[in-house]
Amino acid sequence: MVRHGGGRGWRGRVLAATLGVAVLATTASVWTAQAHPGRQVHAEPTARPSSTAAGAPGAAPAAVPRSIVHASDRGARGVNITIDDGPDPVWTPQVLQVLRDNGVKATFCMVGPQAQAHPDLVKAVVADGHRLCDHSVAHDTGMDHKAESYQRQQILDAEQMIIEASGGVRPVYYRAPGGAFTPYSREVAASHGMRPLGWNVDSKDFERPGTAAIVATVKQEVANGPTILFHDAGGDRSQTVEALRQVLPWLKQQGYTFGFPVVR
Numbered sequence: 188m189v190r191h192g193g194g195r196g197w198r199g200r201v202l203a204a205t206l207g208v209a210v211l212a213t214t215a216s217v218w219t220a221q222a223h224p225g226r227q228v229h230a231e232p233t234a235r236p237s238s239t240a241a242g243a244p245g246a247a248p249a250a251v252p253r254s255i256v257h258a259s260d261r262g263a264r265g266v267n268i269t270i271d272d273g274p275d276p277v278w279t280p281q282v283l284q285v286l287r288d289n290g291v292k293a294t295f296c297m298v299g300p301q302a303q304a305h306p307d308l309v310k311a312v313v314a315d316g317h318r319l320c321d322h323s324v325a326h327d328t329g330m331d332h333k334a335e336s337y338q339r340q341q342i343l344d345a346e347q348m349i350i351e352a353s354g355g356v357r358p359v360y361y362r363a364p365g366g367a368f369t370p371y372s373r374e375v376a377a378s379h380g381m382r383p384l385g386w387n388v389d390s391k392d393f394e395r396p397g398t399a400a401i402v403a404t405v406k407q408e409v410a411n412g413p414t415i416l417f418h419d420a421g422g423d424r425s426q427t428v429e430a431l432r433q434v435l436p437w438l439k440q441q442g443y444t445f446g447f448p449v450v451r
């Protein structure tokens with residue numbers, strides 16, 4: 188997996204303000220089950236927790252599988268358009284317009300402070316029927332080599348920023364920056380109802396190779412799997428906007444339908 192943009196300056200600036208927060212509260216519940224060694228802990232497949240109603244305000248999110256998902260809920264000819272690193276006041280509205288023009292729903296993997304800075308854009312994404320994905324606080328592509336407390340803070344602080352910005356809509360996925368997942372970070376996300384989300388096709392749009400190259404990459408690699416990676420922040424994304432404008436109708440012509448990554 189490509190770990191792009193390790194040196195992007197704006198990421199570092201948001202880090203200092205958010206370090207070291209909110210570790211204690213969420214740790215306690217994880218260990219509760221182990222505090223009763225005499226209790227029966229056999230799994231009961233028929234006894235599902237009652238709090239599975241998705242999106243209920245204030246409800247604790249139900250845990251989801253911790254494995255990294257790539258599959259589409261639209262089946263074999265489904266594709267999942269995923270848009271990372273925003274929201275951005277210049278590019279996100281343009282991406283939303285292209286998606287709207289093509290009747291496509293996508294998944295937006297948002298960086299916490301970006302969401303916090305642009306709640307209007309987060310709400311616009313939700314209003315158009317797209318889904319939210321937690322893309323950490325600082326977009327630290329080396330976070331898989333750092334302390335568990337740091338990984339937890341990166342995931343859960345961003346989750347809170349996105350929920351507040353959206354007006355209460357939870358992210359249902361977690362995508363580690365640069366794919367820097369760990370078994371621990373997947374467990375943290377999954378226990379908060381956020382399915383770890385991978386990708387199959389990196390459009391390479393982040394590197395700005397030209398619109399034609401982005402389109403060609405998607406056309407050549409879509410057979411590799413359904414989840415396709417684009418970006419709506421981190422620099423000039425005009426090539427991304429134009430590539431989406433060209434490749435979404437092409438995908439439709441090829442018989443693909445647009446869906447969301449499987450959550451459960």
Ligand SMILES: [Zn+2]
Binds near residue numbers: 271272322326365
């Ligand atoms: Zn990213």
